[in-house]
Amino acid sequence: MLYVTGPKGRQILQKKKAKDKGFRGVLVLMALLLFAAGWWFVPKVYSLAVAGHQIQYKVVVVKEGDTLWSIAQSQLEEGRDPRKLIYEIRSVNRLQSPIVRPGDFLRVPAAGM
Numbered sequence: 001m002l003y004v005t006g007p008k009g010r011q012i013l014q015k016k017k018a019k020d021k022g023f024r025g026v027l028v029l030m031a032l033l034l035f036a037a038g039w040w041f042v043p044k045v046y047s048l049a050v051a052g053h054q055i056q057y058k059v060v061v062v063k064e065g066d067t068l069w070s071i072a073q074s075q076l077e078e079g080r081d082p083r084k085l086i087y088e089i090r091s092v093n094r095l096q097s098p099i100v101r102p103g104d105f106l107r108v109p110a111a112g113m
Contacts, residue, residue, distance in 0.1 A: 056110035057092070062100045071100075075108055085109065 060071060068089060072082030085108075090098065092107050100106065 057107040058110040060106045060108050062102055062104040062106060064102045066100060066102070068095075068098050068100060071106065071108065 058075075062071070068086045069082055072085040072089065076082055076085060086098070089095070089106060089108055092109075
């Protein structure tokens with residue numbers, strides 16, 4: 001910040017706008033890069049301690065044509081009902097709707113419940 005003498009001898013506070021905007025841009029860029037790097041290095045399987053026991057999760061990348069139903073069915077043994085697993089996937093990933101898009105990352109219980 002810079003004080004400049006204005007009309008009638010009063011001091012006026014002026015900001016160095018160009019320099020501040022450039023600095024903010026660098027900070028925003030660094031934050032975005034850190035966020036992207038965090039997602040890039042997410043391991044494929046990780047653990048989450050809940051109520052004294054470990055739950056293994058697998059990270060699944062949604063592909064074109066995938067639905068929660070098809071993802072759940074692919075993780076379960078043949079003939080098992082996927083509705084409980086769909087509920088768990090929605091809860092863990094905080095999904096407001098059952099719609100998933102290609103490129104989404106979903107945490108899915110590795111044991112298939």
